[in-house]
Amino acid sequence: MKPEHSSALVEAVLFLENEPVDPAVIARITGLNRREVLEAVEKLRQLYAREAHGLEIIELGGGYVFSAKPRLWDMLKPHYGKRSEEKLSRAALETLSIAAYSQPVTRQEIESIRGVSADGMIKLLLSRSLIKEVGKKNAPGKPVQYGTTKDFLKTFRLASIADLPKMDELDKEKFEGDE
Numbered sequence: 001m002k003p004e005h006s007s008a009l010v011e012a013v014l015f016l017e018n019e020p021v022d023p024a025v026i027a028r029i030t031g032l033n034r035r036e037v038l039e040a041v042e043k044l045r046q047l048y049a050r051e052a053h054g055l056e057i058i059e060l061g062g063g064y065v066f067s068a069k070p071r072l073w074d075m076l077k078p079h080y081g082k083r084s085e086e087k088l089s090r091a092a093l094e095t096l097s098i099a100a101y102s103q104p105v106t107r108q109e110i111e112s113i114r115g116v117s118a119d120g121m122i123k124l125l126l127s128r129s130l131i132k133e134v135g136k137k138n139a140p141g142k143p144v145q146y147g148t149t150k151d152f153l154k155t156f157r158l159a160s161i162a163d164l165p166k167m168d169e170l171d172k173e174k175f176e177g178d179e
Helices: 003-016 023-030 034-048 070-080 090-102 107-114 119-127 150-155 169-176
Strands: 055-060 063-068 131-136 144-148
Touching (some): 003 063, 023 034, 023 063, 063 070, 090 119, 107 119
Antiparallel strands (some): 055 063
16 A cells, blocks of 8 residues: 555544544554554654644554644634633642652542642542542552543643653652651
8 A cells, every 4th residue: 555545544544533543443444554554643743743734643642633733722722622711720730740640549648748638629530531540559448549541641632641741859859748
C-alpha cells in the first residue's frame, strides 16, 4: 500500500473516532501493521504542524486523537469549551495533584498531605472521571486506593503519567508533608 494511502486511512480513523485510538486498534481497523501506523501518524503530525492547519494530532493515554491547536482555544472556548467552564477549585486541584503524583493513594494519605478532609474533593474528582478506584491497600480496613484516569490524561493533554512535570527536591518536601 502506498504511504499516502496509509496516511489517508489513519487520518480517516482518527477523524471518525472521538476518543484517543491506540496504534494496535488503528492497525486492526486499517489492516496496516504497527510500523506503518506509526509512520502514517508521524507523517500526519508533520502535515498538521503547518501554520495553515487548525488541528494537530496529539498522543493521549497511549492513543492518538485530533485536537484543536492550543493557539485557537481562546476563540473556540466559548462554544466548545464547556468542560473548561467547570473549572476545578484550588482544593480539587490539590487533591488531584496528590492523586496523580502519589498513585495509588488512599483518602487517608491524601488527607495526611493536605491536612484537611478530602471526602468532598474525592467525590467531585470521581464524578468528573479524573480519578477512579484502582484497588484496595493491604492494610487494616482495606482502604480504597485511587489513581488517575484516561480522562485526566486527556484533560491535561498528557500521553502518560510520566509526562507530569517533575518536582524538584523542595517541592517534594512540601508535597510529602509530615510523613
